[in-house]
Amino acid sequence: MNISELVRKNIKVLKPYSSARDEFEGEASVFLDANENPYPSEYNRYPDPHQKKLKAKIAALKSVKTDQVFIGNGSDEAIDLLFRAFCEPGSDEVIIPQPTYGMYSVSANINDVAIRSVNLTNDFDLDVDSILKLVTNKTKLLFLCTPNNPSGNLLSPEKVIQLIKVFPGLVIVDEAYIDFSSQPGFVPLLSQYNNLVVLQTLSKAWGLAGLRVGLAFASPEIIAILDKIKPPYNINTLSQSVALNALNEVNQKNAQVSEILAQRKILTTQLNNLPQVEHIYPSEANFVLVRIKNARQVYQTLIQKGVVVRDRSNVILCQDCLRITVGTPEENQHLITELQTL
Ligand SMILES: *Cc1c(COP(=O)(O)O)cnc(C)c1O
Numbered sequence: 001m002n003i004s005e006l007v008r009k010n011i012k013v014l015k016p017y018s019s020a021r022d023e024f025e026g027e028a029s030v031f032l033d034a035n036e037n038p039y040p041s042e043y044n045r046y047p048d049p050h051q052k053k054l055k056a057k058i059a060a061l062k063s064v065k066t067d068q069v070f071i072g073n074g075s076d077e078a079i080d081l082l083f084r085a086f087c088e089p090g091s092d093e094v095i096i097p098q099p100t101y102g103m104y105s106v107s108a109n110i111n112d113v114a115i116r117s118v119n120l121t122n123d124f125d126l127d128v129d130s131i132l133k134l135v136t137n138k139t140k141l142l143f144l145c146t147p148n149n150p151s152g153n154l155l156s157p158e159k160v161i162q163l164i165k166v167f168p169g170l171v172i173v174d175e176a177y178i179d180f181s182s183q184p185g186f187v188p189l190l191s192q193y194n195n196l197v198v199l200q201t202l203s204k205a206w207g208l209a210g211l212r213v214g215l216a217f218a219s220p221e222i223i224a225i226l227d228k229i230k231p232p233y234n235i236n237t238l239s240q241s242v243a244l245n246a247l248n249e250v251n252q253k254n255a256q257v258s259e260i261l262a263q264r265k266i267l268t269t270q271l272n273n274l275p276q277v278e279h280i281y282p283s284e285a286n287f288v289l290v291r292i293k294n295a296r297q298v299y300q301t302l303i304q305k306g307v308v309v310r311d312r313s314n315v316i317l318c319q320d321c322l323r324i325t326v327g328t329p330e331e332n333q334h335l336i337t338e339l340q341t342l
Contacts, residue, residue: 001195003221006140006169011085011229019049019232047237050227054240057247058215062187067220070227073234075176075201075214076103078226082197082216083111085225086140086170094141095134097126099150099315101174104143114138119316124151124281126159135168142167145174147181150312150323152283154183164193170222172197177285179205179257187217194219204286205257208246211239260286264326270336271324278320287325295320298342305338 004012020034037044051071059066072078087094089112096104097120108115116134121127131142142163146155164171175198178185186198197218203209213235216226235243246253264283271277271290276298279291292298295313299322302309310323326332 001168003194003219003225006086007225008085008088011225014228016228017232019046021046021049022232043237045237047233047235047240049232051235051240054235054244054247057244061247061250062217064187064190064217065220067223068190068217070216070218070223070230071235072214072216072226072230074203074212075174075199075216076107077230077234078199078214078216079103079107079172080110081226081229082141082170082172083107083113085229087111087113089113091138092140093136093138094143095131095139096143097131099124099148099312099317100143100145101149101176104172113140120148120151122317124148124153124155124317126155126163128159128162131163132166140169142169142171143174144171145176147175147177147283147285149176149285150287150310150315150318150321151281151289152177152285152287153281154181154284157183157186160186161189164189164196167195170195170197172199174199176201176204179253180261180286181284183284190217190219194221197222202243202246206246206253207256208243211242213239213243260326263329263332264288266329267324267326267332267336270332271339274336274339276339276342287323289318290322290324291320292322293320295322298322298339301342302335302338307335307338309335 024033034046054071055066055069058069070078093114093116094108095116095118097118105115118130118134144155144160147153148155160173173186173196175185178200186196190196197216200215202211202213268280268288271280276293277290278293281289296311299309299311312318312321312323
């Protein structure tokens with residue numbers, strides 16, 4: 001695909017902001033270029049705008065090149081920048097199969113980009129034909145979330161690949177929950193498809209939601225466009241250094257993921273034993289979507305007892321459903337005990 005034809009014209013010709021730290025490269029001991037306060041503290045200097053160390057670490061971990069990695073202030077920043085780079089406000093369109101993560105639509109609305117919605121199937125998989133029917137010459141992005149939020153299932157990989165092959169714009173595959181799933185995900189396919197963008201995050205399995213570090217993997221051409229339009233210092237010094245250290249602890253992350261998966265199984269069994277629970281959707285993530293009698297009321301009652309879950313009962317295809325995050329053994333037991341006394 002010709003990516004440069006897909007980019008908005010103003011972005012293509014944009015001359016990016018050149019920060020003090022951009023214009024100087026090399027070794028120096030006296031920095032009088034950025035109007036910083038000279039008195040040393042851990043944070044008196046601006047962060048690395050290119051996040052070189054963090055990108056190198058992530059690239060090694062994911063077996064990609066550093067120029068295939070974009071780091072955002074959460075995945076939400078990457079989502080917003082994709083709209084800003086590729087979608088002409090008031091004119092272009094994106095396709096979002098529902099139900100899914102709400103930020104794609106919010107970002108589309110903020111950027112005044114029309115949303116073509118299409119439902120997933122009853123088991124929350126892709127209906128390829130009905131998606132492709134929505135394509136027009138204004139369609140720029142297609143958002144696929146796998147494992148999907150709020151349903152928890154993986155989209156069938158064959159259908160995702162089919163869409164990547166024929167969709168005339170970028171296909172954004174959001175893998176926020178990939179570390180909890182049984183699949184390798186789509187990062188290994190990046191070299192085959194230059195219209196593929198894979199989103200991941202340190203917010204879920206890596207346990208760093210408070211740091212706001214989101215990742216986008218794509219062809220170097222797409223990454224260069226995102227880097228060109230991002231705020232220069234979008235990842236602060238503290239987030240870069242904490243993320244770098246955390247990424248060295250793969251074993252800890254894997255141990256926590258295993259524990260969460262074991263707890264998901266126990267929680268699912270216990271929920272299934274409750275008379276008011278009607279269905280638990282199969283999950284490849286760290287949450288389960290549960291169809292339960294009087295979901296809205298159950299949600300309110302749980303809140304009164306200090307237990308917060310996510311009410312999805314008003315969401316398309318999720319009538320009477322609550323989305324429950326897998327917590328610690330104690331938290332899950334607490335939830336079950338409260339549900340038993342309803
Ligand atoms: C939680 C979540 C994210 C993570 O967003 P961050 O901004 O990186 O915290 C992204 N996509 C989906 C589908 C999510 O559920």
